Amino acid sequence: MKAQRLYKSVADSLLAVIDSGQFKVGDRLPAERDLAAQYKVSRPTMREAVIALEIAGRVEVRKGSGVYVIEQEHSGVKSLDLDVGPFELTEARMLIEGEAAGLAATLISEDEIAELETIIEKMKRENESDDGEELADKAFHMLIARATRNGAIETIIEDLWTLRDRSELTQTMYETVRMVGVKPSIDEHIAIFEALKAKDPIKARAAMRTHLSRVIDTMFEATEIEAFEAVKRRVSEDRKRFKLLLKTG
Template identity: 55%
Template sequence: MTRTTAGARKLYQQVVAAVGASIERGQYKPGQRLPSERDLAEEFSVSRPTVREAMLALEIRGLVEARHGSGIYVTDTPPVEAAAPDLDIGAFELTEARVLFEGEAAALAATTITEEQLVELEAILVEMVEENAGDAKGEQADRRFHVAIAEATRNAAIVTVIETLWDLRYRSPLCRHMLDRARLVGVKPRIDEHRRLLDALKARDPQRARKEMRDHLERVIEGLLAATEIEAVERARTEVAKQRTEYARRRVT
C-alpha cells in the first residue's frame, strides 16, 4: 500500500482498509493475533499513533479485539460484512493539527490579549481545577480556556478554526472513542501546563506562549499514547469490573 495508490484517504484509514481486506481474504483468521504495533508501523510506513488509531477503528467495527497482555486479535466471529461508519478523525491526528494552529494562535494572542481577557483565563483555570477534582470530565473549562486564547487574537477566522477543532473531538466517533479510553484511565487536563501558558500570555511573550502551547499539546499526544496502551486499558476495565461486582455485592447484602 502506498500513499499514491491510496489517493486522499487518511493514513489510518489506509491501514484499516488493508488489514480489513487481509481479514476478509483469510490472511488473518478468527482468533489469530495480528502483527505487533511496531511491525504494522514498519509494514505500512506510518507512525505508531496512526497504527493505534487504525486498531481502535477496527475494534469499533468489530473486526478485532484487544487481549490483556497479549495483543490485538481477530475476533472469533468477525462480522460477515463489517460496518464501516465514517470514523472521521482520530485523537492523534486532531491534536497534531491543534499543535500547529493553537501554537500560532497563542503567539499572536500574547501580543493582543487584554487585562480583562487575562482575568477571564484565570477564572476559567480555577473552574478547570474544580472540574478535575470532581466527577466532571474536565473538558468544558478546558475548551473555554483554549477558545478564550483564540478570541484574544481578535481574529474571527482563527476562533472559528479552533472551535471547529474542538468540536471535532465530539463529532468524530473514533476521536470520541479514544478520548473516552483516555478518561477511563484517569487522563485529565494538566493544570500546571495551562498555568505556564497563562504566565507566558501575561508576560506578553509570543515565543514563550507558542512553546508552552505546543509543549502542552505534544504532552497530550504522549498521554493519549499511554492511555490507549492495551495493558493500561485492560487494567482500567478490570478495576471497573471489580467495582461493579463490589457494588452489586453491597446491594445484595
C-alpha cells in the same frame, strides 16, 4: 496511501487481509510495531487503525495480550471512516493554536486574563469530578482564540474542537485516556496563562505547543499504560493464587 485519513487506508488494508482468511477468528494480529513497519506508517497511525477496527467490531484489543480477530457481531459493514484521528487532529491543533497563543499574547486584555484565571479554577474542579466533562478546557482554548482578534483563526480553532467532539475515533481515544486517570494538566495551562499574562508571545507559543505535544504523548502512553496495568493486575492475581495454593497444599 493518502495523508488524509491515513488510519482508514491502513484499517481498510488490514481488514482486507482479515477477510481474505489470512487471520481467522481468534487469531492474534502481529505486534503493533511490526504492523507499523509493514504498512510504513507511524505507530500512532497504526493504533488509530486498530481502534477503528475495534469500533467496527472486527478486532478486540485485549489489554496486556494483543489484538485478536473476533466474530463480526452486527450485520452489515460499519464504516471505518470515523472522521479525523486523534493524533493527526492534535498535531494540527499544536501548529495552529501555538501560533494563536503567540498572537494573543500581544493583544489579550486584562479582563480576558482575569477570565482565563477563573477558567483554570473551573478546570481544577472539573478534574476532581468523575463525570468526564472538560468544558473548562475548551473554554480556555477558545478564549485564547478569541483574543487573537482574528475571526478566521477563531473559526478554524472552533472547527478543530468540533472535529474533536464529533470524531468517534478521537472520542474513543480520549475516553481511554480518562479511564487511566489522565485529565487536563493544570500546570501546563498555568504555564500558558503566565506567558499570556506577561504578554510574551515567544513563551506563549512555546507553552501551547508543549502542552499539545504532551497531549499527543499522553494519548500514546495511555494505551500502553492500560496494557502494563493489566499485566500487573494479572501478575498480582497469579501471586495471590500461588500463595493460596502453598497454604492449602
